[in-house]
Structures are given as C-alpha cells and as structure tokens.
Amino acid sequence: MEYRDYYQILDVGRDATQDEMKKSYRKLARKYHPDVSKEADADSKFQELGEAYEVLRDPEKRAAYDQFGSNWQNGQDFEPPPNWDAGFEFSGAGYTGGAEGRGHSDFFEELFGRRQYGGASAAGFQDIHLKGEDQHAKIVIPLKDAFEGSKQVITLSKATIDHQGSVTTRPHTLHVTIPKGIVEGQRIRLKGQGMPGMGNAPSGDLFLEICFAENPFFHAEKRDIYLRLPVTPWEAALGATVTVPTLGGKVQLKIPAGSQGGRKLRLKGRGLCTAKNSGDQYVELRVVVPEASTDEQKKLYKEMAELMPVDPRAGMVF
Numbered sequence: 681m682e683y684r685d686y687y688q689i690l691d692v693g694r695d696a697t698q699d700e701m702k703k704s705y706r707k708l709a710r711k712y713h714p715d716v717s718k719e720a721d722a723d724s725k726f727q728e729l730g731e732a733y734e735v736l737r738d739p740e741k742r743a744a745y746d747q748f749g750s751n752w753q754n755g756q757d758f759e760p761p762p763n764w765d766a767g768f769e770f771s772g773a774g775y776t777g778g779a780e781g782r783g784h785s786d787f788f789e790e791l792f793g794r795r796q797y798g799g800a801s802a803a804g805f806q807d808i809h810l811k812g813e814d815q816h817a818k819i820v821i822p823l824k825d826a827f828e829g830s831k832q833v834i835t836l837s838k839a840t841i842d843h844q845g846s847v848t849t850r851p852h853t854l855h856v857t858i859p860k861g862i863v864e865g866q867r868i869r870l871k872g873q874g875m876p877g878m879g880n881a882p883s884g885d886l887f888l889e890i891c892f893a894e895n896p897f898f899h900a901e902k903r904d905i906y907l908r909l910p911v912t913p914w915e916a917a918l919g920a921t922v923t924v925p926t927l928g929g930k931v932q933l934k935i936p937a938g939s940q941g942g943r944k945l946r947l948k949g950r951g952l953c954t955a956k957n958s959g960d961q962y963v964e965l966r967v968v969v970p971e972a973s974t975d976e977q978k979k980l981y982k983e984m985a986e987l988m989p990v991d992p993r994a995g996m997v998f
Contacts, residue, residue, distance in 0.1 A: 683758035686732035686745065694746070697845035705733045731788050739847045739974055741792060743839035744768045745833070746847075752965065753861045760790060766818040769838045769852060771875065812877040812884035815924035816867075820891045821858060823898055826952055827927040829860030841860045856888065863902055864892050897925060903952045903959025910968045911935060926950045933963060941967040 687694050692704050711717060712725040719725065720976045735741045744765050752758055764815070817836050834856055837849040854870065862868075867887045874884025898905050909924060919937030923930050926947060933945060951959020972978045 681758055681790060683748075683752040683754065683756045684728075684732070684785060685752070685754035686736050688754050689728050689732040690736065695788040695846065699845050701733065701736055705729060705737075728785075730777050731784055735788070735792065737833070739839035739841055740768065740770050742847050743837060744770075744847050745791070758787070763818060763820050764791070766820045766891060767836055769815050769817045769836050769886070770813055771813055789880060810878040811881045814884040814887060815874040816887040816889065818891055819856075820893050820921075822893050823895050823900060824927055825858050826862050826864075826890070826900075827860070827905075829862075830858045832856050832858060833958045854886075858890075859954070861903070861952045861957065861959075862890055863952055864890055864900060866890050898927065902954065903957060905951045905959065905961040906964065907961060908934075908964045908966050910966050911939075913967055913969060916940065916965060916967050922985065924963055935965065939965055941965055 687696070690696075690701055690704050691708065692701050696704075708729050709726065712719060712722045712729060714723045714726055717726075735745055747764075754960070761807065766917065819834055819836075821830075821832070825842070832855075834854050836852045836854065838852045839847055839849050842848050851930060856870070858868075858870065867889050870886040870888065872883045873886035876883050892900055898907055900906075905927060907925070909922075911920075911922065914920075915922065915935055916939045917937065919939075920935050921932055924933040928950060931947065931950070933947065935945070943965045947960050947961040950961035953959060970977075972981050
C-alpha cells in the first residue's frame with residue numbers, strides 16, 4: 681500500500697490552519713475540476729484533493745493521521761501498525777463493518793474507511809434540546825487484565841481547534857473498570873462521557889473498544905487462549921508431565937505418549953471466563969529437535985534412524 685501525504689497533495693505545511701487548508705483546497709479544486717481543467721490527470725488529481733481535504737479538515741482524523749509524522753514520503757510503501765488509532769477519540773458510532781464510501785484510495789480505506797464519523801453541529805441550534813453525540817475510542821490492554829479484570833486510569837487524545845484555527849489535542853483522563861473475561865472487540869460504555877448535548881439535553885456516551893496488546897506467549901481467539909509449547913522429542917514420544925504457563929499461573933499438563941508436533945491439548949476453563957461464559961486454553965506442541973554437533977550425537981541419530989524407520993512424507997502426493 682502506498683503512503684499518501686495529504687499535506688503535500690493540498691500544498692500546505694503540516695502546521696497549516698484550517699482556513700489555510702480550505703483556501704488551498706479551493707484553489708487546487710478549481711484548477712483540477714474535471715469539468716473545466718485541461719490537465720491530463722485532472723480527474724485523479726481532483727479525487728486526491730477531495731480525499732486529502734476530507735481527512736485534514738476533520739480535527740479528529742487529522743490528529744490521528746498526524747501521529748505518523750513526516751517520516752513517510754508520498755508513494756512510499758506503507759503498512760499501518762496494529763491498532764494505530766488506539767487512544768484517539770472519534771465521533772460517531774464506531775465501526776460499521778463495511779467501507780464508508782467509494783472513490784477513496786486503499787490508503788484511506790485502510791485507515792478510515794470502516795469507521796463511521798460525523799454528527800450534527802450545535803451551531804445555530806441553541807433552542808434545540810438534543811442528546812450529545814456518542815464518541816468512541818480504541819484502547820489496548822494486556823491479556824492479563826482481560827483474564828483477571830482490573831481498574832485503570834487511561835488517557836485519550838481528544839482533537840480540538842484552537843483560536844488560531846490549528847488542530848491541537850488535549851488529554852482526556854478516565855477511570856475505567858475492565859470487566860473480567862472481556863474479549864477483544866467488545867466495547868465498554870461510559871455514560872455521559874461523549875459530546876455535550878444541546879440545550880439541557882444530556883451528553884452522549886463514550887464507547888471504548890477493547891484490543892489486546894501483543895503477548896510473547898499467548899494469543900486470544902474470542903474466549904480461548906492459545907500457547908505454543910516447546911517439548912523434546914522424548915517428551916512427545918514417551919509422554920511426560922510438564923509445567924505450563926497460563927494467564928492464571930502455572931499448571932501441570934500431561935503430554936500423552938506418541939504425541940506429534942502440532943497436537944493441541946486443552947486446559948478446560950483456563951481461557952477468558954465470565955459468570956456465564958468460559959473459554960479454554962489450548963496448548964499446541966512444538967517438538968524441538970536437539971542439534972547434533974558431536975560425533976557421538978550424530979551416531980545416536982543414525983541409530984534412531986535404523987531402529988525407528990519412518991517416512992514422514994508417505995502420505996504426500998507430488
């Protein structure tokens with residue numbers, strides 16, 4: 681995927697005010713409008729301008745986009761990091777499950793296309809009593825916190841426009857209770873922490889979408905936890921009882937004799953559990969073959985080959 685430098689496309693600096701971006705957009709839009717422009721690539725240029733302006737005129741989108749800084753160049757191969765938008769507050773109801781619109785680049789769709797934005801402005805509606813718009817944000821928590829539940833103080837970045845028309849971010853600190861057994865993608869509702877309402881109407885709500893931080897040993901699939909466990913060939917062949925880590929502490933696991941690499945063993949109830957739903961932990965065996973670095977060790981492998989001949993590729997059809 682190619683990185684798009686929206687500031688370069690709009691021909692403005694990264695410190696440009698909203699008014700400066702609007703003026704530049706209007707100037708370039710007149711130049712490249714397909715109905716009047718004689719430029720060979722007017723149509724694609726006009727679409728690029730519209731996409732760039734759609735992002736940079738929105739304080740929330742611009743603040744999130746700006747975190748990439750100026751380390752990327754227009755057209756450079758780019759892959760957004762996982763949960764790149766975590767910690768930023770956005771307006772709207774969150775993810776829709778489908779693309780937001782048509783005619784956008786892959787870059788836009790990857791960053792913003794599945795997100796639902798926008799809402800009514802309070803300007804000119806002083807006499808209307810309307811509940812404030814809901815906000816949403818993504819937060820990244822350790823798997824351990826989801827397993828045990830926890831109380832946390834989190835700080836989100838909230839985008840605003842200052843008196844000079846520049847986009848700034850201010851911290852929004854919240855006290856959050858992470859329920860035990862919460863799963864990735866689940867949302868926590870914080871009542872009244874969204875946008876202020878119009879008139880005497882209440883504020884909207886803030887929805888926090890849960891994402892899990894990468895763990896060097898475990899990964900979650902819904903409520904189930906998965907662990908790849910290294911074992912020796914003799915533990916797999918002869919069977920053994922070994923110590924296995926879980927999110928709740930160490931347990932003893934019996935490896936049946938004759939196990940092969942890739943076999944999954946279940947630890948019931950060791951996943952993400954609530955009072956009504958429970959997950960398990962699955963331990964996938966990974967056989968680690970010792971290195972034969974001495975003549976004696978090599979001889980032992982040759983003896984094993986003679987005593988226990990096997991063709992591991994017998995069932996493969998080439």
